[in-house]
Amino acid sequence: MRLSSGSRKQLRLTQWNYKSTGYYFVTLCVEGKQCLFGNIENGLMRLNEIGQMIDKACKMLPTVYSGIVLDCHIVMPNHLHAIIVIEDNGLGTINSLFDIIRKFKTYTMNLYKRGVHEMGWMKYDKRLWQRSYYEHIIRNESSLENIREYIINNPVKWDLDSENPKNKKS
Secondary structure, three states, X not given: OOOOOOOOOOOOOOXXXXXXXXXXXXXXXXXXXXXXXXXXXXXXXXXXXXXXXHHHHHHHHHHHOOOEEEEEEEEXXXXXXXXXXXXXXXXXXXXXXXXXXXXHHHHHHHHHHHHHHHHOOOOOOOOOEOOOOEEEEEOOHHHHHHHHHHHHHOOOOHXXXXXXXXXXXX
């Protein structure tokens, strides 16, 4: 499928209600794949101050949004993987997955801007996060376990990761 220069590939399922209760696997990538959040040493992710800020913001999601659970997550050098659970909060005002991600990206970008100006953090290229994000609706226990394992083992497999700038195709 060839897209015109102004078109973007639609990643979302048009018939799916993204306010629906369920488990969602999401990946957010840094614009330009800049490694801003730390580095991998001996198969372990070592977060720098910026990565710690992203990690803390991620862990705060359940306190900011009623009916949201953070199942598991990992902050990598230039991306974030998470399983976000949307539960019925009984209030009838559930944020959609899109709203949660949009607000998270805005919040962390603003914190990052403050860190650049006040703490001398490395500047990002154009914007902190890529415009879109990857999401996958987790539909069964087997898929959930496989994705949890993928997230947990992501730092060990960094050398093979397509998000690793060292693996950039020429």
